[in-house]
Amino acid sequence: MTDKELVKKAIEAKNNAYVPYSKFPVGAALLTKEGRVYTGCNVECASYGGTNCAERTAIFKAVSEGDRNIDAIAVVSDLDDYTYPCGICRQVIVEFGKGIKMIIAKSEDDFRVHTIDDLLPHSFTPEDLEKMDGGINNGI
Numbered sequence: 099m100t101d102k103e104l105v106k107k108a109i110e111a112k113n114n115a116y117v118p119y120s121k122f123p124v125g126a127a128l129l130t131k132e133g134r135v136y137t138g139c140n141v142e143c144a145s146y147g148g149t150n151c152a153e154r155t156a157i158f159k160a161v162s163e164g165d166r167n168i169d170a171i172a173v174v175s176d177l178d179d180y181t182y183p184c185g186i187c188r189q190v191i192v193e194f195g196k197g198i199k200m201i202i203a204k205s206e207d208d209f210r211v212h213t214i215d216d217l218l219p220h221s222f223t224p225e226d227l228e229k230m231d232g233g234i235n236n237g238i
């Protein structure tokens with residue numbers, strides 16, 4: 099799957115965004131190293147804090163289906179601009195690998211490519227927990 103094809107999947111996913119409060123639809127599409135695609139949209143909530151971003155929707159769908167080997171994530175909104183993931187999403191994404199490719203799209207023909215390590219430098223990750231004596235998340 100090309101970057102452009104993954105962006106197209108994110109644009110399609112954006113159609114499902116549930117955004118009665120912000121009116122700011124976002125779509126994401128995640129490619130696994132095995133070649134499977136999981137899409138996501140933002141899902142808002144009257145309590146506001148219950149809102150889930152498009153990126154995390156896609157990640158939680160993948161992980162809950164047993165797919166943790168994330169290769170790339172494409173993100174797009176309705177803005178005529180690039181929409182970068184929020185801080186919470188960056189932290190969740192880096193959980194699954196500093197090398198994950200981030201495709202930040204304005205359209206299917208106009209996107210920027212980064213790694214999540216570029217977007218969240220000097221991050222705190224599972225490897226830091228492993229540095230504790232014996233590790234505190236052994237066996238996970």
Ligand SMILES: O=c1ccn([C@H]2C[C@H](O)[C@@H](CO)O2)c(=O)[nH]1
Binds near residue numbers: 139
């Ligand atoms: O990268 C982003 C940025 C924002 N949002 C959502 C959260 C909220 O529903 C709306 C406005 O912040 O956009 C995402 O889904 N992904």
